[in-house]
Amino acid sequence: MKNLTVIRGACPHDCPDTCALEITVENGTAIKVAGAADHPTTNGFLCTKVNRYLERTYSPQRVLYPMRRVGAKGKGLFARISWDEALDTIAQKFKAIAADNPQAILPYSYAGTMGLIQGESMDRRFFHKLGASLLDRTICSSAGGEGLLITLGAKLGTDLERFDEARLILIWGSNPITSNVHLWPKILEAQRNGARVIAIDPYRSLTAEKCDEHLALLPGTDGALALAMMHVLIAEELIDRDYVERYTLGFELLRERVSEWTPSRAAEITGLTVEQIVKLAREYGTTKPAVIRLNYGMQRHAGGGMAVRTVACLPALTGAWRDAAGGVLLSSSGTFAFNTAALARPDLIWNQPRTINMSALGDALMGSQRVQKWQRDTAPVETLEPLTPPVKAIYVYNSNPVAIAPDSRKVIAGFAREDLFCVVHEIFQTDTADYADILLPATTQLEQFDIHRAYGHMYVMVNNPAIAPLGEAKPNSEVFRLLAERMGFTDACFRDSDEEMARQALQTDHVRMQGLNLDTLKEKGWQRLNVPERYAPFAEGNFFTPSGKCEFFSETLAQQGIDPLPTYIAPRESVLDSPQLAKQYPLAVISPPAHNFLNSSFANLPSFLKAEKEPYLDIHPDDASPRGIAEGDRVRIFNDRGSFTAKARVTDKARAGVVVALSVWWKKLTRDGRNANDVTGQGLTDLGAGATFYDALVEVAKHDPTVKM
Ligand SMILES: Nc1nc2c(c(=O)[nH]1)N[C@H]1C(S)=C(S)[C@@H](COP(=O)(O)OP(=O)(O)OC[C@H]3O[C@@H](n4cnc5c(=O)[nH]c(N)nc54)[C@H](O)[C@@H]3O)O[C@H]1N2
Ligand SMILES: Nc1nc2c(c(=O)[nH]1)N[C@H]1C(S)=C(S)[C@@H](COP(=O)(O)OP(=O)(O)OC[C@H]3O[C@@H](n4cnc5c(=O)[nH]c(N)nc54)[C@H](O)[C@@H]3O)O[C@H]1N2
Numbered sequence: 001m002k003n004l005t006v007i008r009g010a011c012p013h014d015c016p017d018t019c020a021l022e023i024t025v026e027n028g029t030a031i032k033v034a035g036a037a038d039h040p041t042t043n044g045f046l047c048t049k050v051n052r053y054l055e056r057t058y059s060p061q062r063v064l065y066p067m068r069r070v071g072a073k074g075k076g077l078f079a080r081i082s083w084d085e086a087l088d089t090i091a092q093k094f095k096a097i098a099a100d101n102p103q104a105i106l107p108y109s110y111a112g113t114m115g116l117i118q119g120e121s122m123d124r125r126f127f128h129k130l131g132a133s134l135l136d137r138t139i140c141s142s143a144g145g146e147g148l149l150i151t152l153g154a155k156l157g158t159d160l161e162r163f164d165e166a167r168l169i170l171i172w173g174s175n176p177i178t179s180n181v182h183l184w185p186k187i188l189e190a191q192r193n194g195a196r197v198i199a200i201d202p203y204r205s206l207t208a209e210k211c212d213e214h215l216a217l218l219p220g221t222d223g224a225l226a227l228a229m230m231h232v233l234i235a236e237e238l239i240d241r242d243y244v245e246r247y248t249l250g251f252e253l254l255r256e257r258v259s260e261w262t263p264s265r266a267a268e269i270t271g272l273t274v275e276q277i278v279k280l281a282r283e284y285g286t287t288k289p290a291v292i293r294l295n296y297g298m299q300r301h302a303g304g305g306m307a308v309r310t311v312a313c314l315p316a317l318t319g320a321w322r323d324a325a326g327g328v329l330l331s332s333s334g335t336f337a338f339n340t341a342a343l344a345r346p347d348l349i350w351n352q353p354r355t356i357n358m359s360a361l362g363d364a365l366m367g368s369q370r371v372q373k374w375q376r377d378t379a380p381v382e383t384l385e386p387l388t389p390p391v392k393a394i395y396v397y398n399s400n401p402v403a404i405a406p407d408s409r410k411v412i413a414g415f416a417r418e419d420l421f422c423v424v425h426e427i428f429q430t431d432t433a434d435y436a437d438i439l440l441p442a443t444t445q446l447e448q449f450d451i452h453r454a455y456g457h458m459y460v461m462v463n464n465p466a467i468a469p470l471g472e473a474k475p476n477s478e479v480f481r482l483l484a485e486r487m488g489f490t491d492a493c494f495r496d497s498d499e500e501m502a503r504q505a506l507q508t509d510h511v512r513m514q515g516l517n518l519d520t521l522k523e524k525g526w527q528r529l530n531v532p533e534r535y536a537p538f539a540e541g542n543f544f545t546p547s548g549k550c551e552f553f554s555e556t557l558a559q560q561g562i563d564p565l566p567t568y569i570a571p572r573e574s575v576l577d578s579p580q581l582a583k584q585y586p587l588a589v590i591s592p593p594a595h596n597f598l599n600s601s602f603a604n605l606p607s608f609l610k611a612e613k614e615p616y617l618d619i620h621p622d623d624a625s626p627r628g629i630a631e632g633d634r635v636r637i638f639n640d641r642g643s644f645t646a647k648a649r650v651t652d653k654a655r656a657g658v659v660v661a662l663s664v665w666w667k668k669l670t671r672d673g674r675n676a677n678d679v680t681g682q683g684l685t686d687l688g689a690g691a692t693f694y695d696a697l698v699e700v701a702k703h704d705p706t707v708k709m
């Protein structure tokens with residue numbers, strides 16, 4: 001007899017949409033994963049990836065048992081062991097290292113799951129109590145996050161659900177059709193209502209292709225464009241004087257600053273024309289409501305933080321914030337106010353441990369750390385200093401650094417160290433898992449409990465487990481509970497269940513968290529934060545900065561020796577700014593998400609690989625022809641850091657001077673065992689010390705298989 005139940009879940013993946021899932025289970029087996037129709041932003045549909053979540057959960061490639069390494073590091077040869085043996089081995093190693101200095105142990109995790117329980121609860125408690133190094137989780141959003149905090153005081157923005165009412169939408173460094181697909185119907189609706197939609201992106205992405213206009217600027221030059229827009233807005237009196245006077249700080253200084261930023265100066269830097277820049281500024285200054293979907297593309301450059309800060313000044317200048325459909329949306333994550341201290345228990349830290357930046361993992365594993373010294377008007381100068389004690393053990397979960405971290409050659413050299421004890425907790429045997437001494441099997445979202453915030457909408461989500469764990473897989477929280485016991489950590493918090501931790505996370509008096517309740521969440525799957533239906537966070541100022549205003553001038557930055565006003569920080573590597581380097585490596589390479597992958601997740605599963613086919617390099621005809629490169633040629637992309645190969649697509653989707661390698665491929669599934677991160681660097685962003693994946697110069701040549709790479 002059929003025994004069908006429908007379980008309420010939440011998509012765990014690193015995407016702004018955090019969808020509400022309905023999982024149909026028949027006699028203990030999940031048979032369907034669908035988007036909840038009653039959830040306002042999910043709206044009954046899922047992306048191309050999570051539609052096929054069953055392929056992930058029931059994949060024959062799953063790691064289902066604990067294993068220990070039996071071959072050389074990186075070979076990926078393992079033998080099955082018991083959980084007892086795996087946990088005992090880890091605990092013994094950690095105890096031995098901690099007896100000398102626990103800071104030699106490094107946790108490494110990012111957003112394999114975005115859940116609070118499986119991503120930032122028992123794991124944090126464990127490493128805090130252990131005294132391990134802290135990890136600065138900068139790989140994705142810290143530059144822009146810092147840019148917003150400086151300018152607006154919080155990671156808040158325009159409600160995605162209001163985008164349909166906007167009359168002008170700037171899609172700036174963002175590719176929503178691929179990476180934020182539930183925003184797209186809202187944009188289409190706005191377009192049907194007469195809105196103009198403009199993409200600002202060096203690449204004619206799936207999204208840019210469908211916009212009314214596409215401004216293909218050079219990578220990393222967004223700050224210059226925004227400064228010139230402000231120049232025009234102020235010069236032509238297209239600003240909201242009343243808003244500026246009441247709710248902003250430092251207008252006169254800003255006016256002075258942007259007076260230097262003529263459209264012609266910006267045109268030289270951005271590669272756009274003066275007409276394009278002036279037209280954009282005028283349109284932005286005269287259309288209401290105007291909203292900016294500001295995303296990650298512009299952040300992954302040396303000046304990424306300052307670029308976001310500069311763009312985030314625009315809506316205060318024109319008063320766009322007055323309207324619920326106006327403003328900027330980078331991230332809504334700051335709208336959520338969970339009690340994260342109750343989850344992560346930073347009070348368990350007893351030894352003032354050092355912090356290691358995850359974006360410079362290669363350096364860290366090879367014994368050095370990057371120190372940034374700010375100097376005005378250029379990216380901070382970085383020096384490498386010795387890291388003592390060295391990292392002796394790394395515990396990787398929710399991440400696949402061998403594939404996704406910049407400067408692969410160094411990262412791999414680090415993971416290959418014979419004296420490094422490496423634990424990887426994974427769903428699949430990733431590029432990173434191949435280097436594990438102990439490989440532990442992880443559950444997928446269908447097999448675990450969690451509670452989620454989102455960074456693109458305003459709903460708290462719950463994930464009820466739908467099926468029992470496959471094989472001997474265990475959730476992150478459970479593994480750290482078991483390890484804590486073996487380490488002799490007796491604090492009561494190490495015995496909290498997942499649901500108890502979720503209740504602790506909800507224990508807060510914060511006004512936006514009022515009315516949330518775990519029982520309701522479990523039953524319904526989601527609840528809206530306590531914010532108005534027509535949420536316009538800065539309609540009447542109320543910024544969360546020290547001054548309470550939108551800070552064109554930031555005393556906080558001044559005190560750190562950083563330019564207190566919006567400024568332009570050029571890319572570390574560009575034809576204009578590093579002409580010497582550009583002689584050898586004249587093309588900028590960017591490696592944004594492939595449509596069917598999610599970072600490196602899904603990039604090992606058959607139907608997704610079939611859809612993406614193989615690694616491609618999109619190259620403009622003007623760049624291809626002098627190099628003798630034709631459509632379909634295999635090409636080598638290289639610089640001093642390394643190289644990888646791909647199949648050329650000669651297309652004007654990539655603007656001249658820029659090549660595009662959609663990512664992130666598993667190295668071991670490509671023909672040459674490499675991917676785009678073989679050419680990316682570990683240099684950090686100005687604000688937030690984030691990764692600079694799209695700040696890299698390369699040369700491209702037809703691949704000669706006889707040349708040793
Ligand atoms: N399908 C899918 N969805 C995803 C992801 C995925 O891998 N696959 N990843 C998720 C994650 S972790 C994140 S952070 C987000 C990222 O989501 P997005 O922000 O949309 O992705 P990015 O690749 O960072 O940037 C988007 C666009 O910025 C452009 N770009 C690159 N450099 C610049 C620049 O200097 N200036 C401007 N203006 N544009 C530039 C790229 O060409 C790209 O089209 O998406 C999430 N959603
Ligand atoms: N060249 C280039 N590199 C990039 C980017 C780019 O655009 N270009 N994008 C960057 C960005 S924006 C980001 S956010 C990072 C993302 O980097 P990561 O956060 O490392 O993301 P993924 O590559 O998806 O790897 C997540 C891993 O976690 C595992 N996982 C999922 N759920 C669980 C769980 O519950 N428990 C455990 N133990 N494991 C789990 C998955 O199987 C997967 O292998 O990559 C960055 N790297």
Ligand SMILES: [Mo]
Pocket residue numbers: 014139140141
């Ligand atoms: Mo990301």
